[in-house]
Amino acid sequence: MAAVQASSSSSDILASLNAQSRAGTSALVSTSEEVQNRFLKLLVTQLKNQDPLNPLDNAAVTTQISQINTVTGIERLNATLETLLSTYNDGQAVQAAALIGKSVLVRGSGLVLANGTASGGVNLAEPVDDVMLTILGAGGSVLQSQRLGARDAGSFAFSWDGKTAAGSDAPPGSYGFTVDAVRGGEKVAAETLQIGTVSALVREKSGFQLDLGGLGRVDFGKVQQIL
Numbered sequence: 297m298a299a300v301q302a303s304s305s306s307s308d309i310l311a312s313l314n315a316q317s318r319a320g321t322s323a324l325v326s327t328s329e330e331v332q333n334r335f336l337k338l339l340v341t342q343l344k345n346q347d348p349l350n351p352l353d354n355a356a357v358t359t360q361i362s363q364i365n366t367v368t369g370i371e372r373l374n375a376t377l378e379t380l381l382s383t384y385n386d387g388q389a390v391q392a393a394a395l396i397g398k399s400v401l402v403r404g405s406g407l408v409l410a411n412g413t414a415s416g417g418v419n420l421a422e423p424v425d426d427v428m429l430t431i432l433g434a435g436g437s438v439l440q441s442q443r444l445g446a447r448d449a450g451s452f453a454f455s456w457d458g459k460t461a462a463g464s465d466a467p468p469g470s471y472g473f474t475v476d477a478v479r480g481g482e483k484v485a486a487e488t489l490q491i492g493t494v495s496a497l498v499r500e501k502s503g504f505q506l507d508l509g510g511l512g513r514v515d516f517g518k519v520q521q522i523l
Contacts, residue, residue, distance in 0.1 A: 395494045401521040404490030407471040412458045417489030419451040424477040432472040451520045
């Protein structure tokens with residue numbers, strides 16, 4: 297009686313698929329559908345030629361089928377996520393483009409005094425009883441200090457009339473500022489924000505950036521407030 301030739305084990309199916317998949321990946325040809333087709337062809341061939349005295353392990357075959365389905369599911373999920381990400385990026389581009397010509401608050405402590413006024417902002421970690429604003433001149437000299445009063449958590453803008461503590465007009469130019477916030481006698485985290493005008497939209501690998509002219513570029517997601 298002719299001997300029945302059997303494959304070594306059901307795991308050979310997956311091993312063969314892995315080898316073929318690795319070879320196909322380098323050429324960017326293999327797809328999940330092709331992998332499934334090859335798997336089914338190899339499985340049917342092995343079932344036809346299996347040794348009746350040593351049949352395939354049903355549990356092993358089931359496990360391999362589950363692995364194939366898992367790979368397919370992950371690939372489809374990745375494709376869906378890529379589509380969603382592309383849609384999100386397109387939406388972000390539209391939003392960012394709408395900011396061109398507008399003023400925004402971003403991290404920084406600079407003030408530009410022009411036409412007798414300058415504006416800046418503050419971002420508070422929590423509500424406070426009072427915020428103390430200090431305007432700084434050349435070399436860090438204090439030109440004026442003023443209380444901005446109680447504020448809620450979040451960001452807000454303020455304006456400086458260009459007056460010094462002595463009541464004189466400060467010359468137009470660039471200045472700096474600091475803020476100190478307190479609540480119940482304790483300091484609260486306060487971040488200084490500077491105002492910049494969006495002049496252009498720049499697309500980078502990490503996302504979209506806003507060109508703020510002399511203030512440089514900032515990520516679209518770092519805009520604290522649109523004025």
